[in-house]
Amino acid sequence: MIKADGKMLIFVLADIRFVLDLDHVVEVLEPLSGRLDVQRSDLRQGIVAALEFRHTAIPVIDPTLSLGLVSDLGLTQRSALVLRGTEGNWAILVDRVDGLAPGSLFSRAEIPALLRAAPGCADCQVLLVEDAPLMVFEPERFYGINRAQV
Amino acid sequence: MTAFGLFQTGKLDYAVPLIHIRRIIQGHTIYPLPLLPAGVDYVLVHESTLVPIVFFGQGRDRLTGSPESECFVLVDSEYGSLAFASQPNSRIIADHKGTLSVPRQRDAPWQVGTFYYQERTYHILDVDVLAMEITRGNGSICLTLSGSRRLNEEEAAARR
Numbered sequence: 001m002i003k004a005d006g007k008m009l010i011f012v013l014a015d016i017r018f019v020l021d022l023d024h025v026v027e028v029l030e031p032l033s034g035r036l037d038v039q040r041s042d043l044r045q046g047i048v049a050a051l052e053f054r055h056t057a058i059p060v061i062d063p064t065l066s067l068g069l070v071s072d073l074g075l076t077q078r079s080a081l082v083l084r085g086t087e088g089n090w091a092i093l094v095d096r097v098d099g100l101a102p103g104s105l106f107s108r109a110e111i112p113a114l115l116r117a118a119p120g121c122a123d124c125q126v127l128l129v130e131d132a133p134l135m136v137f138e139p140e141r142f143y144g145i146n147r148a149q150v
Numbered sequence: 151m152t153a154f155g156l157f158q159t160g161k162l163d164y165a166v167p168l169i170h171i172r173r174i175i176q177g178h179t180i181y182p183l184p185l186l187p188a189g190v191d192y193v194l195v196h197e198s199t200l201v202p203i204v205f206f207g208q209g210r211d212r213l214t215g216s217p218e219s220e221c222f223v224l225v226d227s228e229y230g231s232l233a234f235a236s237q238p239n240s241r242i243i244a245d246h247k248g249t250l251s252v253p254r255q256r257d258a259p260w261q262v263g264t265f266y267y268q269e270r271t272y273h274i275l276d277v278d279v280l281a282m283e284i285t286r287g288n289g290s291i292c293l294t295l296s297g298s299r300r301l302n303e304e305e306a307a308a309r310r
Contacts, residue, residue: 016184068185069184108198110200112199112201113229114227114229114230114284114285115193117187126183131195133183133200135184
């Protein structure tokens with residue numbers, strides 16, 4: 001749900017722009033060098049590392065894995081968005097953060113049946129800013145007990 | 151009387167019945183998106199609607215060079231709009247100006263025949279079948295020449 005009076009965070013993954021409701025975001029972390037522990041990964045759950053955040057190790061998800069994308073950046077060159085979840089904080093890796101924008105700036109893109117038929121895209125949302133599409137990032141699809149299949 | 155929109159993409163020529171063509175546009179920016187159906191890597195935005203782009207016989211590498219200069223033929227299918235990347239020499243020709251040929255067996259499910267016009271052979275596309283193949287996730291839809299050739303070879307091998 002996009003709130004017109006809310007703020008949205010725009011980030012980039014593999015040259016694709018995504019938008020995320022700022023209410024989900026606890027903090028943006030960059031750079032990551034020295035803060036990631038890749039030994040503590042659980043790829044079955046999509047966890048690629050643990051991140052030291054406020055004296056706690058939190059799980060780090062790389063959304064490119066489930067979106068079929070490839071980032072040109074190494075793990076430590078990327079930024080992390082720490083998100084709040086029902087099971088505590090967790091983080092996603094992104095290539096860069098482009099900034100904030102008011103929800104009123106976006107309009108909803110129509111997605112034709114042709115694209116809705118693609119696996120994982122049945123209920124995905126795309127917003128437009130000046131006719132440029134931004135994929136709505138829905139955290140619950142990537143991590144947590146209610147994680148849906150992307 | 152019917153007419154065809156004729157367009158060229160890569161080294162091949164295509165024809166689409168005019169009734170399916172919504173418009174021909176140029177200078178649209180194209181965008182990659184995740185989770186697109188197999189065979190589609192990019193979309194354009196037309197009237198606030200995402201339109202998947204089909205690149206016949208063209209690789210992704212070619213695209214990234216000059217996407218702005220591409221011309222796109224927007225067509226309406228039963229499953230929504232599609233855009234074909236084409237060279238900027240598209241035109242509309244009445245069917246009686248050329249010769250129609252409908253083969254007994256189609257080379258590909260979405261190629262319903264050929265239209266000969268001024269010594270060129272245009273493959274007539276059935277956009278509904280093409281769109282249906284995309285919705286079915288037919289990655290071997292062969293929107294590239296090599297894929298099309300491979301499918302034909304596979305079919306020929308199966309017949310043998």
